[in-house]
Amino acid sequence: MAEATGLTSADGTTRPTIFAEMTALAQATNAVNLGQGFPDSDGPEWIREAAVEAIRTGANQYPPGRGIPELRSSIAEHQLRHYGIVLDPEREVLVTAGATEAIAASILALAGPGDEVVTLEPFYDSHAATIAMAGASHVTVPLVPDTSGFRLDSEALDAAVTERTRVILVNTPHNPTGTVLSADELGIIASAARRVDAVVVTDEVYEHLTFDGRTHTPPATLPGMAERTLTISSSGKTFSLTGWKIGWVTGPAELIEAVTAIKQFLTYTGGAPFQPAIARALTEGDADIAALRESLAQRRDLLVEGLRASGFEVVVPGGTYFVCADATPFLSPDVPDGAAFARALPGLAGIACVPVSAFCRDGSPAADALSSWVRFTFVKEEATLLRAIERLGDLRAG
Ligand code: GLN
Secondary structure, eight states: OHHHHTOBOTTSOBOOOHHHHHHHHHHHHTOEEOSSOOOSSOSOHHHHHHHHHHHHTTOOSOOOTTOOHHHHHHHHHHHHHHHOOOOOTTTSEEEEEHHHHHHHHHHHHHOOTTOEEEEEESOOHHHHHHHHHHTOEEEEEEEEEETTEEEEOHHHHHHHOOTTEEEEEEESSOTTTOOOOOHHHHHHHHHHHHHHTOEEEEEOTTTTOBOTTOOOOOGGGSTTTGGGEEEEEESTTTTTOTTTOEEEEEOOHHHHHHHHHHHTTTTSSOOTTHHHHHHHHHHHOHHHHHHHHHHHHHHHHHHHHHHHHTTOEEEOOSBSSEEEEEOGGGOOSSSOSHHHHHHHHHHHHSEEOEEGGGGSOTTOHHHHHTTTEEEEEOOSOHHHHHHHHHHHTTOOOO
């Protein structure tokens, strides 16, 4: 069973995720860790204090399986205030153990053997793993780098979405490319979903982390989409609290019911003291979100400039924690591709990154096209980025 999902190595041991592998390598070599995307400073103190207070005042036993009413209401209010999405907090909101559980429960609820799930490629690792766990087939549509970012191959999307497609799993803003899907791209995805009556499941965890005046559009807001979309997000990225694992899924009551049926046997419930803290953060935290977005845009610029100065070709991301860079100038017979480069970089220059091929299927056209690309995160303190940029100076092309 485990072997069938490809989640273990040939010898039966657990294969660590690429993020865990690169973080371990960074720690072992004392490298600046620009691999795994997590902030090196914690989120706002008042939100952390709210969780401490919740522990002190007794929020320590199982919360309700769907999440505490206070948090479900503030998620519904957040969706209304930011996007005009109207939700019934009783029936159309489910709190989960991070977006990862929401995605897993949604895919397990909707797709099984014989069904196809379409994602963009590159794709976030848990998306592929979850589709495998559901026993469904994974069909991918490439994002192609150009001057305006990694863009959707719309012809490939149209060809990929067929009567066999049960779910289109859309991630915007997109990890690892930083693409914020445009209104046109979202329209193409929405009309493909309507054409074959597929459900759209979204991963919008970087919804607030968009730059240069770009705004995030939830696919559920497109015409005819609310009734066929499960919208997923979480508090981890928005409030720099990635270890709290408070996420949610919202959408039509009957779909949420199906996801709840799965979720109750995954974690059942969790994060009792974090739930009230995030309920407050979602209602009172807009200034903190704006400050993070602004500082993150500056840190993106700093890293993009540093990478370019040392010889990388870079696609400037419109959102997220990440920038992708082409390492071609640094490849050699000993370091033939991005995967080898990512494993060598801690030794060469004391920096860790992640190969983009880890977000692709072995041998796919996208994997070939992006074989020399690597992903760096800029969600680190400016001093950390400056140290990395100084070390990039030690790198010499070819
Ligand atoms: N989302 C983080 C990233 O893309 C990693 C989370 C994890 O380690 N699974 O870097």
